[in-house]
Amino acid sequence: MLVLRNARIIPELTEGYDSDRADIVIDNEIIQEIKAPKTADAGEVLDMTDMTVIPGLIEAHLHLDLKGTNTFEENVQPDAYRSMTALKLAQDNLRQGYTTVRDVGDRNNIVIDIARAVREGAVVAPDILASGKIISPTEKGNDFFGTMYLEADSPEEFRKAIRKQYQRGADWIKIMGTGAIMNPGAEPGLPIITEEELKAACDMADFLKMPVSVHCHGTDGIKMCIRNGVRTIEHSTILDDECLRMYKASNRSFMMPTLSAPHSFLDWPEGMPKHYVEKSKKIVKVLDEGMREAYLQGIKMGWATDAGVYEGSHGNGIYEFRIRVNKLGMDPKDTLIQATKYNAEILMIDDRVGTIKAGKKANLAVFRGNPDEDIEKLNDVALVIKDGKKVLV
Numbered sequence: 001m002l003v004l005r006n007a008r009i010i011p012e013l014t015e016g017y018d019s020d021r022a023d024i025v026i027d028n029e030i031i032q033e034i035k036a037p038k039t040a041d042a043g044e045v046l047d048m049t050d051m052t053v054i055p056g057l058i059e060a061h062l063h064l065d066l067k068g069t070n071t072f073e074e075n076v077q078p079d080a081y082r083s084m085t086a087l088k089l090a091q092d093n094l095r096q097g098y099t100t101v102r103d104v105g106d107r108n109n110i111v112i113d114i115a116r117a118v119r120e121g122a123v124v125a126p127d128i129l130a131s132g133k134i135i136s137p138t139e140k141g142n143d144f145f146g147t148m149y150l151e152a153d154s155p156e157e158f159r160k161a162i163r164k165q166y167q168r169g170a171d172w173i174k175i176m177g178t179g180a181i182m183n184p185g186a187e188p189g190l191p192i193i194t195e196e197e198l199k200a201a202c203d204m205a206d207f208l209k210m211p212v213s214v215h216c217h218g219t220d221g222i223k224m225c226i227r228n229g230v231r232t233i234e235h236s237t238i239l240d241d242e243c244l245r246m247y248k249a250s251n252r253s254f255m256m257p258t259l260s261a262p263h264s265f266l267d268w269p270e271g272m273p274k275h276y277v278e279k280s281k282k283i284v285k286v287l288d289e290g291m292r293e294a295y296l297q298g299i300k301m302g303w304a305t306d307a308g309v310y311e312g313s314h315g316n317g318i319y320e321f322r323i324r325v326n327k328l329g330m331d332p333k334d335t336l337i338q339a340t341k342y343n344a345e346i347l348m349i350d351d352r353v354g355t356i357k358a359g360k361k362a363n364l365a366v367f368r369g370n371p372d373e374d375i376e377k378l379n380d381v382a383l384v385i386k387d388g389k390k391v392l393v
Contacts (some may be wrong), residue, residue: 005023129347135165137151162208177225
């Protein structure tokens with residue numbers, strides 16, 4: 001048994017308990033009890049005075065198979081080597097408090113196998129929701145990322161591709177809906193999938209009980225995704241008033257902004273491919289404006305970074321938090337809610353994680369100070385608990 005004594009907790013991220021101070025009792029990988037602080041308990045007791053305990057953070061869009069280094073060199077590394085480096089990057093995220101991550105695209109489906117190893121207890125890492133290969137229409141620049149794409153060019157080919165990823169063991173289906181910043185020659189705002197193809201894909205995924213995420217920058221693509229019940233619309237970069245109205249009216253589709261990627265290409269352009277920088281210049285202002293308006297309108301949004309697209313991005317979630325808080329004016333507490341409670345609800349894992357509640361998994365992150373008031377306190381990680389066990393940080 002492990003007891004976190006006199007922990008400062010955030011009421012909005014805690015269920016079944018009313019105060020902001022508690023003892024959290026953990027046993028058999030589960031939160032057993034949240035109770036008023038006291039001095040006597042069996043088991044190991046850790047003093048949490050001056051520390052804040054929150055649910056483990058959830059990174060909802062990253063690429064463990066990308067390191068942000070030379071893409072062509074990464075493409076030719078053997079699967080065994082890339083699997084080991086991907087595991088190391090997953091562990092980098094865990095040490096910063098991310099106890100769940102969703103990987104939305106890798107070469108050769110290697111992350112699906114890493115996720116299995118985590119589930120079976122063979123390695124210590126965050127819980128991983130993996131999509132494996134990204135299903136994409138034939139598009140300019142797809143070959144830039146080697147074997148990351150599984151191409152499909154008709155409703156029937158999309159159905160077949162989704163069955164292939166289901167057979168391979170994917171947790172999510174990832175589809176390219178518009179052009180990408182990182183693919184040479186692609187235009188981020190333009191749809192590359194037809195509505196007939198997307199509907200067929202969503203129908204097949206629904207039949208297989210698999211949620212769908214779609215890479216989508218432009219307004220037409222966003223609206224198409226909402227009409228067809230796509231669960232997470234990645235990036236959601238270019239929003240108009242109709243997009244915002246559709247998001248507010250939907251209880252099936254949610255935006256998953258990743259502000260870190262385009263901002264990083266402009267903050268550290270040295271060594272970046274030229275097309276990363278040039279495309280980012282065109283979209284960052286409208287991206288920021290749309291996200292501010294979505295936040296002000298109270299639209300539920302997820303939290304993600306697109307880690308892997310620039311070097312040093314894994315485990316560097318503070319960069320995304322800073323953009324949301326310092327550039328977009330979001331309240332620090334709201335961003336923590338996005339990265340825990342909201343992400344768990346959007347990813348449909350809130351029965352297990354996302355809040356501190358008796359009966360949920362003991363996946364927790366401990367920080368010195370009050371990160372809900374000062375987002376920089378997320379840099380001061382005191383302890384990470386995964387499956388009820390302490391993780392070295």
